[in-house]
Amino acid sequence: MIPKINSLGRSFAGAAAYCLHDSPTPDDRSPETSERVAWADTRNLATFRPERAARLMAATAKAAPDLKRLAGGSPGGPKLAKPVLHYSLSWAQDETPDRREMSRAVDGSLEVLGLDGHEALVVAHDDTRHPHVHVVANRVDPETGKAAKLGNSKRATGARVRREGLQPGRARRARGPRDEERVDMEAWRRAEAEAWETVAGGRERGLQHLESRARKEWAELLKRQEEMRQRLDRESRTVLGRLRIWRLDRSLRELAGAIRGREDLVEGWREDLDRYHRDERAELGKAHGERAREIERRGHKFYRSRLVDAERNAWAVRETMREREQTRARERERCQTITRIVVPPPPRPRGPERGGGGFER
Missing domain, CATH: 3.30.930 (BirA Bifunctional Protein; domain 2)
Structure with a gap:
C-alpha cells in the first residue's frame, strides 16, 4: 500500500x-x-x-x-x-x-x-x-x-504503511518454462499457481508481522524524541539545565552563552536535536525497508526454486505421457502386423481327389 x-x-x-x-x-x-x-x-x-x-x-x-x-x-x-x-x-x-x-x-x-x-x-x-x-x-x-x-509524521507514515513500495504480483514470472515443447504445460501451470499462492501467503504474513513491529518501533521512537524535546525545553529555562546541556556538548565557547541563556544558542540546540531526530527516523525507515526487501528476496528465491521443481516435474509428466504414447503406438503396430499376416491356402488335392479316377498303373 x-x-x-x-x-x-x-x-x-x-x-x-x-x-x-x-x-x-x-x-x-x-x-x-x-x-x-x-x-x-x-x-x-x-x-x-x-x-x-x-x-x-x-x-x-x-x-x-x-x-x-x-x-x-x-x-x-x-x-x-x-x-x-x-x-x-x-x-x-x-x-x-x-x-x-x-x-x-x-x-x-x-x-x-x-x-x-x-x-x-x-x-x-x-x-x-x-x-x-x-x-x-x-x-x-x-x-x-x-x-x-x-512535519515529523510524513516519514513515519511512509515507512510504516507503504511497505517500502513493494507490490505483490510484480515478481511473478510472466513467461512460461524455458522449453514448452518438452514439458506438460497443464502440469506446469498448476504447479506454478500453487507455488505463487504459497509465496504470496508467506509474503503477506511476513509483511504484516513487519508492520506490527514497525508500528511499535515508530511509536517508541516518536515518544522518545518528544520526551527529549520536552526535556530540552525544560532544561533551557534554568541555568543549571543549560549547564547540563553544555556539559553534554563539550563546547567551551558556548559556556558563557549557556550561563546567560542566549536565545540563539537555545535555538541552535533545538535545531541540532531536530537534525539528530531526522537522522534517527531516516535510519529506522531504512532498516524497515531493508527488512521488507529481505522478505521479498526470500520469496523470490523460494518461488524460483519451486519453478525449477515445477518444470522438472512437468518434464517428467511429459516423458511419462510420451512413453505411454510410444507403448500404445508399438501395440497398435504389432496388432496391425498380425492382421497383415497372409494365411497360406490349403494344399491342392492329388489323385482321385483331384476329380479324376484312380491312379494309373
Missing part, C-alpha cells in the same frame, strides 16, 4: 466535493454524480452523513480559539492558514482489499500522523484499476483547538 499526501488546503467543502463526486472534466468542473464512490465513512464526527462532514470540520477549525480557551490554554497565536489535510492510500492492481482492510489502513495512518482523535472524512473510489481511498482530515484538534504538526 502506498500513501500520498495530496495537499494542505483551506477549503473543506472543496476537498469533500472532489472526493464525494466524480472527477471534474473540462466541460463539468463541479459534477453532481457520484458513480465512482464505492463507500464513504467519517471519523470523530457527530454525524454519519458524509455530505455534512465538511461543514462540521469547517466549524471546528473556525472555533479553534474558543476550543483553546475552553481547554485552559491561550487563545492567541496566528490563525491556522491550512487546516485541511487531504491524502490517499493506494493498493496494487492485483490486490483486492475489502472495506474492513481499507478502514484499518486509514485508522493506522491517522494514528501515525497524530490525527487519530481528529475529525476526518473517508471516501473509497473504484474508478481506477488500483483500489484506493481518500482521507480528508481536520488538523485542528476538536478538544484542544491546537493544530497538529505533520
Whole structure:
C-alpha cells in the first residue's frame, strides 16, 4: 500500500466535493454524480452523513480559539492558514482489499500522523484499476483547538504503511518454462499457481508481522524524541539545565552563552536535536525497508526454486505421457502386423481327389 499526501488546503467543502463526486472534466468542473464512490465513512464526527462532514470540520477549525480557551490554554497565536489535510492510500492492481482492510489502513495512518482523535472524512473510489481511498482530515484538534504538526509524521507514515513500495504480483514470472515443447504445460501451470499462492501467503504474513513491529518501533521512537524535546525545553529555562546541556556538548565557547541563556544558542540546540531526530527516523525507515526487501528476496528465491521443481516435474509428466504414447503406438503396430499376416491356402488335392479316377498303373 502506498500513501500520498495530496495537499494542505483551506477549503473543506472543496476537498469533500472532489472526493464525494466524480472527477471534474473540462466541460463539468463541479459534477453532481457520484458513480465512482464505492463507500464513504467519517471519523470523530457527530454525524454519519458524509455530505455534512465538511461543514462540521469547517466549524471546528473556525472555533479553534474558543476550543483553546475552553481547554485552559491561550487563545492567541496566528490563525491556522491550512487546516485541511487531504491524502490517499493506494493498493496494487492485483490486490483486492475489502472495506474492513481499507478502514484499518486509514485508522493506522491517522494514528501515525497524530490525527487519530481528529475529525476526518473517508471516501473509497473504484474508478481506477488500483483500489484506493481518500482521507480528508481536520488538523485542528476538536478538544484542544491546537493544530497538529505533520512535519515529523510524513516519514513515519511512509515507512510504516507503504511497505517500502513493494507490490505483490510484480515478481511473478510472466513467461512460461524455458522449453514448452518438452514439458506438460497443464502440469506446469498448476504447479506454478500453487507455488505463487504459497509465496504470496508467506509474503503477506511476513509483511504484516513487519508492520506490527514497525508500528511499535515508530511509536517508541516518536515518544522518545518528544520526551527529549520536552526535556530540552525544560532544561533551557534554568541555568543549571543549560549547564547540563553544555556539559553534554563539550563546547567551551558556548559556556558563557549557556550561563546567560542566549536565545540563539537555545535555538541552535533545538535545531541540532531536530537534525539528530531526522537522522534517527531516516535510519529506522531504512532498516524497515531493508527488512521488507529481505522478505521479498526470500520469496523470490523460494518461488524460483519451486519453478525449477515445477518444470522438472512437468518434464517428467511429459516423458511419462510420451512413453505411454510410444507403448500404445508399438501395440497398435504389432496388432496391425498380425492382421497383415497372409494365411497360406490349403494344399491342392492329388489323385482321385483331384476329380479324376484312380491312379494309373
